[in-house]
Amino acid sequence: MNEDSATLLEERSRALFEDSVERVDMRVRSRLTRARHAAVEAAAKRKGAWVFGAPRWTPAAGVTAAALLGAALWFAPQMGNRPMPATDNPAFEDLDIVASSDEMELLQDDPEFYDWANRATSPDPGSVG
Amino acid sequence: MPRFATLSHACMAWDGPAPAPEDAALDQTRELEKFLAEVERRAFRIAQVALRDAxxxxxxxxxxxxxxxxxxxxxxxxxxxxxxxxxxxxxxRDLQRRRSVRKRFMTWLPGPKEDPDNEAQDPLENVADAAPQAPDQLMQAQAMQQLEISLQALPARQRQAFMLRTFEGLDVAATASAMGCSEGSVKTHYSRAVHTLREQLGEVW
Structure with a gap:
């Protein structure tokens, strides 16, 4: 097979193909046109969504953001009203008493009363006058 | 006068503000439609040759x-x-695979054999053409039919290479991209296809 015969084959094949393309019937042409319009419409919709800054996941993101905001509003007041946790360490209570200046003043005002009160709560009843 | 000419030239060279994104998208959509309109019938014929079904x-x-x-x-x-x-x-290729699987599966199922004489026919097929074909058109159609038969007998990769290169006019690089193979493979497939077709059609053509 030489180059010329190969080229002739290609040229002839191409011409026959072009001729057959021109003879495609109207039914097929019509269906192809409809398919083309559907494809172009699909492309336009897709492009439009990106052009106007609204990607397809926007609704999902909006719903998620609304749910998070709702949860924050629901739980925030409850967090604010919650009582302080009780502490198991009594040293903190003693520290408060010692730090309080009012308590120290009371002790200085009436030491005899406190002495009596201490004896009254003691287990030996005979010591109370 | 030369001043006006220069100013006029400058005005012509200025393309104005950059197109809005919406305009650019519209232009690309139009370009896509133009491309598809240009390629649709050729693609149909290529697919029809490969699949033998409109x-x-x-x-x-x-x-x-x-x-x-x-x-x-x-x-x-x-x-x-x-x-x-x-x-x-x-x-x-996917459609050919599905057909092959279906064919293998159907051979295992019992059932009445299809009678080609009783097949439902498209009524449009029986409608006579409005204008009879001229002798040279008839010869063209017959030659194309012979070419299609020879192409269908080729291995798939050779047929693809031949149709993309010869019918669609793609260069070797674009054909390789379309076929998902190397340029060397395209050249080999194409050369073998041309050789086989020449042997089969040489005497007829």
Whole structure:
């Protein structure tokens, strides 16, 4: 097979193909046109969504953001009203008493009363006058 | 006068403000439609030669158009042609595989054999042509039919290489891209296809 015969084959094949393309019937042409319009419409919709800054996941993101905001509003007041946790360490209570200046003043005002009160709560009843 | 000429030239050279994104998208959509209109009938014929069925060929071309538009419309238009034919060839191959599986499965099922005489026929097929074909047109049609028979007898890769290079006019690089293989493979497949076709059709043509 030489180059010329190969080229002739290609040229002839191409011409026959072009001729057959021109003879495609109207039914097929019509269906192809409809398919083309559907494809172009699909492309336009897709492009439009990106052009106007609204990607397809926007609704999902909006719903998620609304749910998070709702949860924050629901739980925030409850967090604010919650009582302080009780502490198991009594040293903190003693520290408060010692730090309080009012308590120290009371002790200085009436030491005899406190002495009596201490004896009254003691287990030996005979010591109370 | 030269001053006016210079000013006029400057005005002509100024393209104005950059187009809005909406305009650019519209331009690209129009360009896509133009491309598809240019390629649709050729793609149909290529698919028809490979699949030997007009409806299957239409389905594959329709699917190819949609896939290109949905997934690759934003790509530069110069890339569309090889991408389009790659999608088309994949669609043809998938359909051929499904047919093969269906055929194997059907041979295991008992049932009445299809009688070719009783097949439902498309009524349009029986409608006579409005204008009878001229002798040279008839010869063209017969020659194309012989070419199609020879192409269908070729291995799939050789047929693809021949149709993309000869019918669609793709260069070696674009054909390789469409076929998903190396340029060397394209040259080999193409050369073998031409050799086989020349041997089969040489005497007829």
């Amino acid at each position: 409806d299957d060929a239409l389905d594959v071309v329709q699917d190819t158009m949609l896939k290109l538009a949905r997934n690759y419309a934003a790509r530069p238009s110069a890339e569309w042609r090889p991408l389009f034919y790659r999608i088309l060839e994949n669609g043809i």
